[in-house]
Amino acid sequence: MKALTIKAMLTFEECEARQKAIEAKTWKEDGVDPITEYVNAYFSGSMEALVAQSNGKFYKKGGKELKKEYQQGEKIWSTLTYDEYLGKVLKEDGQRDFKVSGTVANYPFEETVSYFDGSRQAGLIVHLKILKSLTNKLISPFFDNKEVSQLKDAFKRYGYDMEFWLKAHLVSNEVGKKCQTFALALSKEDEPDKELVYFSDDVLEAGKKRLLHLLSLYGEVERGERDPKRCEHCDYCRNTKVLKSSIKFEDLH
Numbered sequence: 001m002k003a004l005t006i007k008a009m010l011t012f013e014e015c016e017a018r019q020k021a022i023e024a025k026t027w028k029e030d031g032v033d034p035i036t037e038y039v040n041a042y043f044s045g046s047m048e049a050l051v052a053q054s055n056g057k058f059y060k061k062g063g064k065e066l067k068k069e070y071q072q073g074e075k076i077w078s079t080l081t082y083d084e085y086l087g088k089v090l091k092e093d094g095q096r097d098f099k100v101s102g103t104v105a106n107y108p109f110e111e112t113v114s115y116f117d118g119s120r121q122a123g124l125i126v127h128l129k130i131l132k133s134l135t136n137k138l139i140s141p142f143f144d145n146k147e148v149s150q151l152k153d154a155f156k157r158y159g160y161d162m163e164f165w166l167k168a169h170l171v172s173n174e175v176g177k178k179c180q181t182f183a184l185a186l187s188k189e190d191e192p193d194k195e196l197v198y199f200s201d202d203v204l205e206a207g208k209k210r211l212l213h214l215l216s217l218y219g220e221v222e223r224g225e226r227d228p229k230r231c232e233h234c235d236y237c238r239n240t241k242v243l244k245s246s247i248k249f250e251d252l253h
Contacts, residue, residue, distance in 0.1 A: 003101065003110040006166055009214050010159035016221060016228035018236040027236050035188055036130045038073035043080075043114060043128050044097040076130065076192045086184070089196065090126065091117055100170040105215045113167050114184070123179035125168055126196075129160070130186045134193045151185055151195065161207030162214075164199055169208075 002023075011029075012019040021027035038058070041050040051058065058070045066074065080086055094117035101110045115126040134151040142156035155161055160183065168181050181204065187193040221228045230237050 001108060003108040005109065005111060006159055006163040006211075009162060009211060009218070012218055013159070013214055015231035015234045015236060016217070017230040017240075018234055020221065020228045021236055021240075027239075033130075034069045035073045035076070038070050039076050039130055039186065040114075040128060042073075042077045046097070072188060076186050076188065079186065079192045079194055080184075083194075086196065089124070089182075090115055090184075091119075093117070093119060094124070098171070100167065100174055102170040102173050104166065104169065105212060107215055107218075109166060109170065111163075111167050111170060113171060116171060116179075118175050118177070123171060123175055123177050125164075125171060125179050125181050127160070127164060127167070127181070127183045128186070129154070129183050130188060132188050134185055134187045134195055151197070154185075159207075159210075161204065162211040163207070165204040165207035166211060168204065 008019060008022075011022065018027060022029060037050070041047040058066055060067055094115050096115055098113040098116040099110070100113060101108065103109065113125055114128040115124075117124040131150055131154055134149060136150045137147050138150060138153055139145055140148045140153040140156070142153060164181050164183070168179050172179050181199045183195075183197045183199065185195045185197060220226055232241070
C-alpha cells in the first residue's frame with residue numbers, strides 16, 4: 001500500500017470521493033502556493049536548487065526583477081533572518097526537511113518535518129506555516145462558532161492538529177526520545193507577522209483522535225464496505241456532477 005500523508009487525510013475529510021479520485025489519478029489538485037514554496041526553499045536551504053529547476057518562473061520578462069509574489073516571499077523570509085531569539089531556537093546543526101516514516105493503525109505514513117533538533121534532551125520539532133494573516137479575527141466553526149484569530153482557526157481548519165501529532169509520533173519513534181512541538185507561523189501581509197507557538201501534548205491529543213477516526217472511515221472505503229461520500233461542494237464534485245432530478249426552490253440553502 002502506498003504511504004499516506006496528512007494532506008491526503010485532510011482531503012479525505014473534506015471529500016472522500018475527491019481523495020479516492022486523486023489516488024486513482026483521475027483528478028489532480030492545484031500545485032503548491034508560490035509564496036509558501038519560495039519561503040520553504042529558503043528555510044530548507046534548497047533555494048539554489050529550486051531556482052535552477054524553475055526555468056525562470058520567479059522573474060518578470062527580462063529575468064532581472066522578481067515577480068510580485070516572490071518579492072513578498074523575500075520580505076517574509078527577511079523577517080526571520082535577523083531575529084535573535086529564533087536564531088537560538090533554530091540552531092545551525094538542526095536538520096531541515098527531516099524525512100520520517102512509520103505506521104499508525106497499521107497504515108503507512110511518510111512525512112517531512114520542517115526542522116528537527118535531536119541534540120537537546122527533548123527533541124525539538126518546528127513546523128513552518130505561512131498564512132494570509134495570523135491576527136485577523138473570524139468566526140470559527142472549529143471553536144464553537146466563537147471569534148478567534150486566523151492562526152488559531154488554522155490549527156483545526158488545515159489539519160495542523162493531526163499533522164503535528166503524527167509527525168511528533170513518527171519522529172519520537174524513530175529517534176527514541178520525546179519531542180517538543182512548535183509552529184513557526186508567518187503571514188503574507190504587506191508587513192509580515194510572525195509567531196513561534198508551542199503545542200502541549202494535551203493540545204495534540206485531539207489531533208490523534210481526529211486522525212484515528214479518519215483512518216477508520218478511510219478503512220471502510222478501502223475495504224469496499226461502502227462507497228466514498230461526495231461533499232457536493234468542491235471542484236471535483238462540481239466537475240463530475242450528474243443531475244438526476246430537480247430541486248424545489250424552497251429547498252435551496
